Amino acid sequence: MNRQITLASRPVGYPKESDFNVVEVPIPKPEDGQVLVKTIYLSVDPYMRGRINAAKSYAANVEIDEVMVGGGIAQVVESRHPNFRIGDIVNASIGWQEYGATAGDGLRKIDPTIAPISTGAGILGMPGLTAYFGLLEIGQLQELETVFVSGAAGAVGSVVGQIAKIKGCRVVGSAGTDEKVDYVVDELGFDAAFNYKKVSDYHTELQKLLPDGIDVYFDNVGGQITDAVFPNLRIKGRVVICGQISQYNLEKPETGPRFLWHMITKRARIEGFLVSEYADRHAKALVEMAEWLQQGKLKYHETIEEGGIESAPAAFISMLKGGNIGKQLVRIADID
């Protein structure tokens, strides 16, 4: 049998475990051109919070009783596609379930000799690519610039800061625990970081840590930290809107200070993006990222929930509340 997590009800505020159901269905049969995969690591990501709202986001939302959207690292257990053999490791978007039949065309194979396969859902997967294209393409980061990244210890932010260091920039981050602050400074090489739960005046903190201002702000969180960035932007500063996780679980939408006039005085730019826009360049970027990883220029951490598919909702909720350092995964099965 195949266990799935379906959406039981639309969350108001933070999701609760009762917003999800565990359902058992038969394991599907792959059709011609498909492969049957079993999930090894399920990925839970902030974007999924937007997909369980009633309001349409950039992609179709999950309906009640539908399988939760997502995917992760999976292994081929049956193949009806010429490019895949039993045992292959792939990055598959089959939703939150133990088994799934999915088209082989477009399925990305993971090379287990480069790095642990879990990295295919993290630093060598969607979060890593999000950091890469957000910082370098949307942020147009140049050598010797200054970078501030919020959500610095997360799956994306931790890579953003490290790529900025590779590019010779000064990097400051914000995160929600002292442990995370120590991690990004001591382990990842950020120049400085602060615990936003212990600092009340973000504006002054940014002035202190980035006295010459911010060239590129990589925003994973939104809200009051982001408010404090605009007065601290440098001329021609860029604000990369990757996520707004502080806003996703509010029961009532927040208001905040108006800041668009800063965009004039700073001749600055704010831009949002989706990593899927760069799909034709993902493979090349992953080669570069894998090199950095092998050279020790990129490091990563994973927070792995070991409770199987039924623990996915708890892992998802924990991640939304900042319980993870680096990539949050759920281990579903062992590799055969």
Added chain:
Amino acid sequence: MNRQITLASRPVGYPKESDFNVVEVPIPKPEDGQVLVKTIYLSVDPYMRGRINAAKSYAANVEIDEVMVGGGIAQVVESRHPNFRIGDIVNASIGWQEYGATAGDGLRKIDPTIAPISTGAGILGMPGLTAYFGLLEIGQLQELETVFVSGAAGAVGSVVGQIAKIKGCRVVGSAGTDEKVDYVVDELGFDAAFNYKKVSDYHTELQKLLPDGIDVYFDNVGGQITDAVFPNLRIKGRVVICGQISQYNLEKPETGPRFLWHMITKRARIEGFLVSEYADRHAKALVEMAEWLQQGKLKYHETIEEGGIESAPAAFISMLKGGNIGKQLVRIADID
């Protein structure tokens, strides 16, 4: 003698006439390389409101008892620069005064055979160039796109809408009186416009007038009209931040809804700019604008205060409150 308008006190909220003084000083003598000019039309512009705050904007602020920043269309009455002769009409930044000595280098001559010289401070001057570069360079407007412009009847907004029509786009504007709404639709050829003082739900109004969404929003005003744009942006929409006049005269800063998450779902861009960034391309753009004007593709309106230099503060305040249609000028003297 030379009459000047100086800053008497920093305004709180809307400026008052008592925030300005009229001062008489001797007419200055031009030095080598300078010309002495007399002001014909003084220009009053929204950006000047930012220059009389205590807080530093993108340029040095006017100090108390200093001559107000600005300029306009002036005539050379004495020349110690080889390129200028007595009688030449120029665009000069000598501040709010009747006479000024200014460097001839970089001074722009106005050709009175192309159009009335007043246009050199309006559609063929800084406001026209602001519309041109903001819409085409920052907005990257493409044919057949949809454009919304706030402050549509102002010196910049009225040109934005007309250039967008030249480029084959659908154009909607907002303005603060029925007369302005009629002007931009009936005279300037906007596809639609609304009086924001008579509409309470801007979001619904925009959905009605631009049912397929907004590709380029040219923002002159900020505030609640701008709030309503973000949910109505199209994928890859661009928001050109030119002005935020609704915010300049607030005694207490406003708050507003947070909207940055729309930038992700729409992969959209917000960008501010100053027309001075394109200084090396102004001359070429003005040739194109003058052609459009002579072909009847661009029209303009001027609101001219006839009360001389002492009426400049009143004209400035009136412009900040939306009393003008098109470019607000103050007539200071006749051409010799």
